[in-house]
Amino acid sequence: MLTKISPSRGSGSPVVVGFYEPVSGSCQYLVIDPDTRASALIDVVQEFDVTAARSGTESADHALALVRDHEADLKLILDTHPHADHLTAGRLLAERTGCPHWIGEKCTDIAKIWTEIYHLPPQTLDPATLYDRLLADGEEFTLGRLPVKVMLSPGHTLGSITYVIGDAAFVHDTFMQPDAGTSRADFPGGSAAELWDSLQAILALPDETRIFVGHDYGTKTREEPAWESTVAQQKAENIHIGGGRSRAEYIALREKRDATLSLPKQMLHALQVNLRGGRLPEPEADGHRYFKIPANRF
Template identity: 60%
Template structure:
């Protein structure tokens, strides 16, 4: 296995976090470490538990790369955060909580997402976010990473319960709302998604100050560009985001987004991922033979 691509976006002062992005090539996901430059306290955001959709085998390679980075930088993990229950990768939240002792958190609307997927999987007693997450975060909630304040923004659209984290004076982790400017915006056709809500979420994010560094959840590459990219400022997006630049029309974007989404296949990990991620990354309990199993709905999508 090759070493993961890691980039450091340095702090711009005591109120500005250090940010490392760790790229998970199999899923096109970007995992983040955000750290207070004064205290060296850190949060881990959207970390991936490896999963092979052919064999259904899991691995900890991406998670281990993030923890190795934490050790190398002599950081102390204070929070384990996820922006939403991901459809394209398994989350490492539960394993990170066990490995670090730090509490884990996700948006409070995960309760509604869990209810929706209990029906889709016909698992009426499955998924208890109150058990599996230490904190369920609502719009406007605040906490800190070391000396850095963090504000939670509800950013629905991609899912009904996606949240963004605004950290310090110049950083926001905006998950699957925006892509890198040359890719535009993310899909919003999953159960509970909404193009209209995604537009509103993007506009709230782009109302942050122009120099704010926005860190997106994925990059799948773009024509004419070889290297994965995940950081751009609010000003960059307003200037050149191919979908939601300054002056973009709401109704035209919604129509284009919905037309595009109608052509997209489900992510190949989705039906496995949601069943695990709504348990904070815990695998289902072992059955009588000592093995764990997932349940897959037929003809529901």
């Protein structure tokens, strides 16, 4: 599994180990306080074969191997939002390690939308009981000696959050790499206008802040996945917001592009899992688990 290390820049700067899941193009992270070795895992994938409806643990296994290899003291399992293009390994990791699994509090509003789409009882998708903690916009805590701040970053979903950990920001599906632009905003509850505002809030961080994105698919001129940039690089080089593009121009560009995109292959399976913290559907009377897929809704 492709893995790269972004070293600490000094006091208040984490070591960031990024690793890549190619099927969904997902960028996953181990974040380490170099002083105390306290660490967190962010947005780790649970592999899923859509054709066979079979889940796997390759990324979770790799994540725990990285924790061991870096002699890290794992404290937290974090997700930035209920992902639409892959299943989260958050609950699996929490059960294996005993560490709590956290996400943003507005995940509950996303669950209301998808409870209706799936036609499920309200308690089936209830992040308040299925995650260990729901984080509010502006909430602060520490990872070892590193300060962590939560920023609500809606647009891709209405409940996405960014984790600013020292000089590193984990911005999920807002920015992509500068040569790839920004993420889509057309899922239920998404908004290109809100995404613009979230992008601007991230760009208000110090220029030297390291930006770690949630996905990369390469480009026509770049084959190898990449996931690190800086605020300064995004300001100067991002193909969707650079060149003095206005808010109205960005919204029009984003909405036009989103109208051409098909649903992620795993989406209808993933959200009924991710809104349950990464748990597969409960076994039925025969002992087997079954997904519920809405027909003719998208």
